[in-house]
Amino acid sequence: MSKKKRIIIIGGGAAGFFTAANLDEEKFYVTILEQNSDVLQKVKISGGGRCNVTHACFDPRELTQFYPRGNRELLSVFTKFQPGDTMDWFESRNVPLKIEKDNRIFPESDSSQSIMNALINEVRNKNFEVKNQVSVTEIIKENETYLIKTKQGDFIADIVIYTTGSSPKSLKIIENLGHKIVEQVPSLFTFNIKNNLLKDLPGTSFENAEIRIPSLKTEESGPLLITHWGLSGPAVLKISAWEARTLAKLKYQFEIEVNFISKPISDAEEELKEFKNQNPKRSIGQSKIFDVTNRFWSKILEINQINPEKQIANLSGKEMALILENLCQKKLLVTGKSTFKDEFVTAGGVDLKEVNFKNMSSKILPDFYISGEVLDIDAVTGGFNFQACWSEAWLISQHLNAL
Structure with a gap:
């Protein structure tokens, strides 16, 4: 032997x-x-x-x-x-x-x-x-x-x-x-974003969202989470992994577009109009139209200066457009990244x-x-x-x- x-x-x-x-x-x-x-x-x-x-x-x-x-x-x-x-x-x-x-x-x-x-x-x-x-x-x-x-x-x-x-x-x-x-x-990192829409909402999550980086013609979908620093969750981590090298070259400064409800804006518009027709007297603040938390819904109304007490029948076309844009096509500027030291992947x-x-x-x-x-x-x-x-x-x- x-x-x-x-x-x-x-x-x-x-x-x-x-x-x-x-x-x-x-x-x-x-x-x-x-x-x-x-x-x-x-x-x-x-x-x-x-x-x-x-x-x-x-x-x-x-x-x-x-x-x-x-x-x-x-x-x-x-x-x-x-x-x-x-x-x-x-x-x-x-x-x-x-x-x-x-x-x-x-x-x-x-x-x-x-x-x-x-x-x-x-x-x-x-x-x-x-x-x-x-x-x-x-x-x-x-x-x-x-x-x-x-x-x-x-x-x-x-x-x-x-x-x-x-x-x-x-x-x-x-x-x-x-x-x-x-x-x-780095691969698998979260996006640092300062934006009023995300302010004071850490812990708010979305079961299925879509994230696009228009300049790279790339998108990912999945659960999304608002953090103290910006956005995290599988949708963000996936896109950060696939684009790790490109985003490093961009020095982590780029624009993303988020669809918080994973619905085309035209479909969301249909839903909003239908709800408006069926519940004209309901206040916009109390209207549960889309699958988002009450806090997030209130925040959309707040940053667009839409009075939550307003009856939904009195929503103007412009106000509807602002709501839909924030839900389905929200543009956000990423200004850096955060990585978890323990589960860090490169x-x-x-x-x-x-x-x-x-x-x-x-x-x-x-x-x-x-x-x-x-x-x-x-x-x-x-x-x-x-x-x-x-x-x-x-x-x-x-x-x-x-x-």
Whole structure:
């Protein structure tokens, strides 16, 4: 029997742990090096501490549509391991999962600890080593092995698996080994907007809204939320992800047009006229015509100086036009972005042309594998970033186990 090879996994997050959890302990000595004091930190805080493990989308072609970067490369990856496989993997390790109505998948326990325990126990049962607070400073290729230099001493590896996440320091280390790095820009951010329509309304939400960026001829729809800073919610996050690079070039200064009720203005006009004909004596302030909160409706009337006591029959054509424009075609100026530090996602990372997506090996370095957020791959919210990690990690472990 050939002697066991030494694998060093750099990064104790989702991709690193899932790779280790699926490696053959008969063939390999595995050590995970994690620079923080705790492993699996993103898993822990994801989904508000419930861990949004993956998404109920079981068709690989459909699944790739949620990845602004990496969609082409991930198609073959997802044909080998997709969300159904992720569910089987955790459920067969006594972590029952549930699909919520928006198709996000969580552990039934509603605690990310269940997911963390499954991964940690699997790695522990294989007697693999996990070293916390070990910060890699440099990797040097030496003949058949890699020398991994850290502030806590050096390690020697026959095989390196690089799953560090997207920190600039880790990208610098892999760039020094000869890999090309695509510049990082934020993805998944909220829009900073100062506008009277949004003032004093944080927490107000819209079940389905449409957002357009006219200058980029792009639009997205979905739930929308008014925040202290401007607008957030899936509709905003999706458009920020798809246009991450362009919006960075615009320095986050651009105009958007919002349709708060997702209805063409002509349809909304019909509804308003019909309501007016049927309820002529009702005051405009008390009229529940569209699916928006009373506070938002009052705010539209207030900023357009329409007296809420006015009978709806007495609304002028101009006043009707103002109401409809605010509901269906509201132009707002975005003057910046806000990102959530904890669940921060970036576009950018290791250039995908330099990775073999059959097994996630580097095309530049022998016996070197790359997966997770360190790659120039990112997704919209909903469990998709984790799914890419699980699938890529699975390919690495199966490829190495078969060597």
